[in-house]
Amino acid sequence: DQQVKQNSPSLSVQEGRISILNCDYTNSMFDYFLWYKKYPAEGPTFLISISSIKDKNEDGRFTVFLNKSAKHLSLHIVPSQPGDSAVYFCAASDGTDKLIFGTGTRLQVFP
């Protein structure tokens, strides 16, 4: 049973526009959420995170929004750049040492 779901396997966005990647979760005990970015032939790298006590966290072009009542979070990238083309994984933690990852969304940013 997937506790963290990324229902869009892929997303294509024009350079300069906003990219919105979505993630849903089912476990109400999750209290910390992360986004990881993965390029081909490399391991995932940490991008941005948010605690459940917040509803927004911003880092440069990247903003994560958390809607606890809907059990939904999203990653906004503005403006999108070709170098942002990668697979993005959403992950969640329930306060234990481990992370539960989603299936990933492949983002392609075209010129």
Next chain:
Amino acid sequence: DAGVIQSPRHEVTEMGQEVTLRCKPISGHDYLFWYRQTMMRGLELLIYFNNNVPIDDSGMPEDRFSAKMPNASFSTLKIQPSEPRDSAVYFCASSTLTDTQYFGPGTRLTVL
């Protein structure tokens, strides 16, 4: 820092053979995680260690899979016997209690 090191980067083997994947975590990290990436299930946690002790192996698919961490700088994931459905990319990651996980480059395993 060299980051998390995994070997081999690619492994092709035949069904029934034993496969051993290796990982060297970042020095000073006391958590080590083994993940498997597939299209259908994304990144699945197989097992993780804290201070070389296995804490949670509930993600290990079956008895054919085993993992060890004999010391703070080395871990192995073994599959014996391997099957075609084990084909995937296997990642190792390490962290401290208060830091995020750092992933290695992965081992792409193909079982024919």
